[in-house]
Amino acid sequence: MSDSLRTRLIDVGVDLVTSEGVHALTLREIARRAGVSHGAPRRYFPTHLELLSAIARRGFTELAARGSRAIEDSGLATTEPREQIAVLGRVYLDFALTNRGMHELMFRHDLLESNTLGLREASLPVFGLLVDLVGRARPDADARVVAGSLLANLYGIAQLWSWGSLQLATGADDFAPLLDAALAAHLGPEGR
Structure with a gap:
């Protein structure tokens, strides 16, 4: 996993909170929109x-x-x-x-x-x-x-x-x- 994926996860989160609000910021949704498995964000963000x-x-x-x-x-x-x-x-x-x-x-x-x-x-x-x-x-x-x-x-x-x-x-x-x-x-x- 590269730093570019870390940045992409944050970018997706920023887009998601901007368009849909805080309630939409689940790990699963961010991973889905970033095109990675739902467990992938935990490699950079354990919590x-x-x-x-x-x-x-x-x-x-x-x-x-x-x-x-x-x-x-x-x-x-x-x-x-x-x-x-x-x-x-x-x-x-x-x-x-x-x-x-x-x-x-x-x-x-x-x-x-x-x-x-x-x-x-x-x-x-x-x-x-x-x-x-x-x-x-x-x-x-x-x-x-x-x-x-x-x-x-x-x-x-x-x-x-x-x-x-x-x-x-x-x-x-x-x-x-x-x-x-x-x-x-x-x-x-x-x-x-």
């Missing part, structure tokens, strides 16, 4: 958690790349940290809402607790960037706490938006006002 962690790790890598690219493309890389945080917030919410299955998988507590394949470490680049930016935007506060609270707020917005709850409760048809409110709550009013 189901290991394969799920490898798939979730791909999600964190993609989210980090999108965030960095969006900041770079916006031309804000050397300007106001608040604006960069807003860009990251939009990227996060867009990712979560267009990749619901992957987003759910990435934050599964059993995967993060097991830290299989260094999944926790894979989640840190985006959070580290957020902590750095919050520290620059709010030098008066504990940046890790504020960034963690903001991330929890964004996660909640993503979940409630995907269920349709926030649209019903707020009458909003776009998450932008909610993102602005979250930024104001955690960073203070704009122009502060």
Whole structure:
């Protein structure tokens, strides 16, 4: 078995979670779609958690790349940290809402607790960037706490938006006002 099969199994898992959600991620289905026997994935991933962690790790890598690219493309890389945080917030919410299955998988507590394949470490680049930016935007506060609270707020917005709850409760048809409110709550009013 080669590394290309390992990569193919992860690719199939990413495609499957994207198209059908977390519930579809069985070893048997991934093997079937990869064109191998149902026991073949166990050669690279002895447990189901290991394969799920490898798939979730791909999600964190993609989210980090999108965030960095969006900041770079916006031309804000050397300007106001608040604006960069807003860009990251939009990227996060867009990712979560267009990749619901992957987003759910990435934050599964059993995967993060097991830290299989260094999944926790894979989640840190985006959070580290957020902590750095919050520290620059709010030098008066504990940046890790504020960034963690903001991330929890964004996660909640993503979940409630995907269920349709926030649209019903707020009458909003776009998450932008909610993102602005979250930024104001955690960073203070704009122009502060």
